[in-house]
Amino acid sequence: MAGKVEKPVPAQTSRRAAKPKLAVWKFASCDGCQLSLLDCEDELLSVAAGVEIANFPEASRAVIKGPYDLSLVEGSITTPHDAERIHQVRRASRFLVTIGACATSGGVQALRNFQDVNEFISIVYASPHHISTLKKSTPIDEHVTVDFELRGCPINKMQLVEVLSAYLNGRKPNIARHSMCIDCKRAGVSCVMVSQGTPCLGPITHSGCGALCPRYNRGCYGCFGPMENPNVPSLCERWAAMGHADVEIYRALSTFNVNAEAFRKESSLYEKAGDSE
Amino acid sequence: MSQQETDLEQLNVFDLSGFAKLITLLQEKGYTTVGPTVEEGAIVYDEIDSIEDLPIGLTDEQAGGKYELRKRNDHALFGYVVGPHSWKKFLNPAGLRLWQARRNGRSFEVLEQEAPAPSYAFIGARACELNAIAIQDRVFLKGSFVDSDYAGRRQNIFVVAVNCGQAGGTCFCDSMNAGPKAKSGYDLVLTEIKAQKRNLFVVEAGSEAGANLLHEVPHEPATEKQMARVSEVVSDAVAQMGRQLDTRDLQSLLYRNSGNGRWNEVAERCLACANCTMVCPTCFCSTVEDTTDLTGEHAERWRLWDSCFTQEFSYVHGGSVRSSISARYRQWITHKLASWVDQFGSSGCVGCGRCITWCPVGIDITEEIAALREADSGLSSILRTEEKE
Numbered sequence: 001m002a003g004k005v006e007k008p009v010p011a012q013t014s015r016r017a018a019k020p021k022l023a024v025w026k027f028a029s030c031d032g033c034q035l036s037l038l039d040c041e042d043e044l045l046s047v048a049a050g051v052e053i054a055n056f057p058e059a060s061r062a063v064i065k066g067p068y069d070l071s072l073v074e075g076s077i078t079t080p081h082d083a084e085r086i087h088q089v090r091r092a093s094r095f096l097v098t099i100g101a102c103a104t105s106g107g108v109q110a111l112r113n114f115q116d117v118n119e120f121i122s123i124v125y126a127s128p129h130h131i132s133t134l135k136k137s138t139p140i141d142e143h144v145t146v147d148f149e150l151r152g153c154p155i156n157k158m159q160l161v162e163v164l165s166a167y168l169n170g171r172k173p174n175i176a177r178h179s180m181c182i183d184c185k186r187a188g189v190s191c192v193m194v195s196q197g198t199p200c201l202g203p204i205t206h207s208g209c210g211a212l213c214p215r216y217n218r219g220c221y222g223c224f225g226p227m228e229n230p231n232v233p234s235l236c237e238r239w240a241a242m243g244h245a246d247v248e249i250y251r252a253l254s255t256f257n258v259n260a261e262a263f264r265k266e267s268s269l270y271e272k273a274g275d276s277e
Numbered sequence: 278m279s280q281q282e283t284d285l286e287q288l289n290v291f292d293l294s295g296f297a298k299l300i301t302l303l304q305e306k307g308y309t310t311v312g313p314t315v316e317e318g319a320i321v322y323d324e325i326d327s328i329e330d331l332p333i334g335l336t337d338e339q340a341g342g343k344y345e346l347r348k349r350n351d352h353a354l355f356g357y358v359v360g361p362h363s364w365k366k367f368l369n370p371a372g373l374r375l376w377q378a379r380r381n382g383r384s385f386e387v388l389e390q391e392a393p394a395p396s397y398a399f400i401g402a403r404a405c406e407l408n409a410i411a412i413q414d415r416v417f418l419k420g421s422f423v424d425s426d427y428a429g430r431r432q433n434i435f436v437v438a439v440n441c442g443q444a445g446g447t448c449f450c451d452s453m454n455a456g457p458k459a460k461s462g463y464d465l466v467l468t469e470i471k472a473q474k475r476n477l478f479v480v481e482a483g484s485e486a487g488a489n490l491l492h493e494v495p496h497e498p499a500t501e502k503q504m505a506r507v508s509e510v511v512s513d514a515v516a517q518m519g520r521q522l523d524t525r526d527l528q529s530l531l532y533r534n535s536g537n538g539r540w541n542e543v544a545e546r547c548l549a550c551a552n553c554t555m556v557c558p559t560c561f562c563s564t565v566e567d568t569t570d571l572t573g574e575h576a577e578r579w580r581l582w583d584s585c586f587t588q589e590f591s592y593v594h595g596g597s598v599r600s601s602i603s604a605r606y607r608q609w610i611t612h613k614l615a616s617w618v619d620q621f622g623s624s625g626c627v628g629c630g631r632c633i634t635w636c637p638v639g640i641d642i643t644e645e646i647a648a649l650r651e652a653d654s655g656l657s658s659i660l661r662t663e664e665k666e
C-alpha cells in the first residue's frame with residue numbers, strides 16, 4: 001500500500017456550509033457498479049441533495065475541479081497509465097471508497113494474472129505493439145490506501161446508498177463481512193446445498209447481495225468474494241464429496257474474484273489436479 | 278359426533294374434518310395460523326390457510342448436511358420431523374425494527390411503532406420445539422430484563438402441538454429429555470393415528486384456552502385402543518432416534534477440555550458460516566444496527582439475528598476475542614451444553630438435530646461430544662497411568 005492520506009473528516013460538520021464533493025472514477029471495469037448509483041432511482045434525488053456531484057462522466061459531462069471529499073473508484077489497475085492515475089485520484093480525494101469486484105480484487109480480468117498476457121495480445125490484436133498493458137490486473141488497495149471497500153459484481157445499490165448515507169451522517173456503514181448463509185437464513189431461504197445438493201459458494205462468500213441466487217433456487221456464485229476468514233478448503237472438500245469434479249471447483253472459484261487470495265489459493269490446487277487428470 | 282364436556286385430563290378424538298374446523302375456528306378468533314408447508318424442497322413454517330397447505334403424505338430424510346423430501350405411502354399430515362425453520366422466526370424475528378426517529382431541529386422525536394405483531398396459532402409444534410420456546414422464555418422473560426417485543430408476541434400465541442410419530446435421522450430429543458412426547462407448553466396436543474385408512478387425531482387440552490376451543494370442535498372420547506396407540510406412537514419415535522448424546526457429566530467434560538486438540542480438528546471442517554446457530558431454535562443472539570437515511574432526517578434501530586461464529590460478534594476495541602474458528606466452535610458448543618446451564622438453569626440444546634442437518638459440511642454436535650469424551654477418557658487414562666508410575 002502506498003500513498004499518505006489525511007484522516008478522513010466526517011462530512012457532517014461542514015455539511016450546511018458546502019455540500020461534500022463526490023467524484024466517481026473508472027479504471028478497468030464494465031461500468032456496472034457506477035451505474036448502480038444512477039440505478040438508485042428513489043434515492044437519487046437525496047444523493048444529489050446531499051453531495052455535489054463533481055465528477056461523474058456517466059451522469060454528467062460537467063467536471064468540477066478537485067480536491068474531492070469522497071471518491072468512488074470502480075475498476076482494477078491494468079495499465080501503466082492507470083497505475084499512475086490512481087495516485088492522482090488518491091491525492092485528490094479525502095475519502096476513497098472502492099466499489100465492486102474489479103476494484104476490490106482485480107475482477108474477472110484478473111484471470112490473465114495466471115496466464116501469459118503477451119500471448120493473448122499477439123493472438124487478439126492486429127497490431128500488438130499499440131497495446132500497453134500490465135501483466136496483472138490488480139485491486140486498488142495494492143496501489144494506494146483505501147478507506148472502505150464495497151464488494152460485489154456488481155455492487156448492491158442499497159449497500160452503496162448505505163455507504164453514502166453513513167458518510168454523509170458521519171457514522172460507520174452497516175456492511176457485514178460474514179457469510180452469505182446468514183442472509184439466507186434470516187430471509188428464511190432453505191439451504192440449496194443441503195436440501196437440493198446444489199453446489200453453493202455461500203458459506204465462504206461475503207454477505208451483501210441479500211441471498212439473491214438462493215432465493216431463486218440457485219447456488220451462490222461468490223460475486224461478493226471471500227467472507228472474513230473463509231474456510232475454502234473445507235467447502236471444496238465437501239463439493240468434491242458431493243461428486244463435483246476438480247475442474248468444476250476450479251471454475252467456481254475462478255470468476256469475478258479469481259484474484260482474491262483465499263479463492264486463488266484453493267483454485268490453484270484444483271487447477272493443477274485438473275491438469276494432471 | 279356428539280359435543281361432550283371436555284375435561285383437561287381427558288383424551289378425545291377427532292378426524293380430518295375436526296382438524297379442519299379447528300383451524301377455521303382459530304382463524305375466526307383472529308389468529309394467523311402458521312405451520313409446516315413445503316417450499317423449494319423443504320418443509321418450512323409459514324402461513325397456512327387450511328390443512329391442504331400441510332405437507333400431506335410427505336416425509337423428510339435427514340443426515341449430516343443432507344435433507345431430502347420423500348413421498349410416504351400414506352396420507353399422514355405430520356409424517357416428518359423439523360425443517361430449517363423454527364418458531365423463533367415468529368417470536369423473535371430475524372430482523373426487527375426496535376424504534377425509529379425523526380430529526381426535530383437539534384433534537385429528535387421517536388416515531389410511533391407500527392401495529393403490534395399478529396396473534397399466531399402455531400400448528401404442529403413438536404415437543405423439542407415447545408422446550409426450545411420454554412428456553413427462549415427463560416432468556417427473554419425470566420431475567421432481570423424482560424424483552425417487551427418478545428413478551429408481546431409470546432403472550433398471544435396459541436399452540437397446537439403434535440406428538441412425533443417418527444424420529445428423523447438427526448433427532449436426539451430423547452437424550453436431551455425434550456421429546457418426542459409433548460409434556461407442557463401447548464394449548465392442544467394431537468397424536469396422529471391411523472384407523473381404517475382414516476386420519477384420526479387423539480387430542481388433549483393443555484390449557485383452558487385449549488379446552489374451550491375443543492368444545493367447539495366436533496370430537497368424541499378416545500377409546501382405550503386409541504389411547505394405547507398414543508403411547509405406541511411415541512415409543513416408536515423413541516426407538517427411531519437417529520442420534521444420541523451422552524449427557525453424563527457434560528458440563529465438566531466441556532470445561533475441562535477447553536484445550537483439547539479436537540477443537541482444531543473440527544475447525545478444519547467448520548466454515549464459520551453460522552448456519553447451525555441460525556437454524557437452532559434456542560440460539561438467540563442478535564446484533565443491533567443503527568441506520569440513517571441519506572438526508573439524516575430519519576434514523577432507525579434494527580435488531581438482527583447474529584451468531585457467535587462471526588468475527589464481529591466478539592469484536593472489542595482492538596480486535597476479535599475469538600479470532601480462530603476453533604475458538605468459535607468451542608464457544609458455541611460449550612455455551613449450548615454447559616455454560617447455558619449455569620446461566621439459565623437448563624441445557625441450551627433440545628436435540629432437534631437442525632444444526633447437524635443444516636451444517637453444509639455435516640458437523641455433528643453428538644459426534645463432537647462423543648469424540649471429546651473419547652479424547653478425554655484417553656487423556657485421563659494417560660494421566661492416571663502417569664500418576665501410578
Ligand code: SF4
Binds near residue numbers: 556558
Ligand atoms: S444445538 Fe442443534 S440439536 Fe440442539 S437445539 Fe440447537 S439446532 Fe437443535
Ligand code: SF4
Binds near residue numbers: 547586635638
Ligand atoms: S458447525 Fe457447520 S453450520 Fe455451524 S458454523 Fe461450522 S460449518 Fe457452519
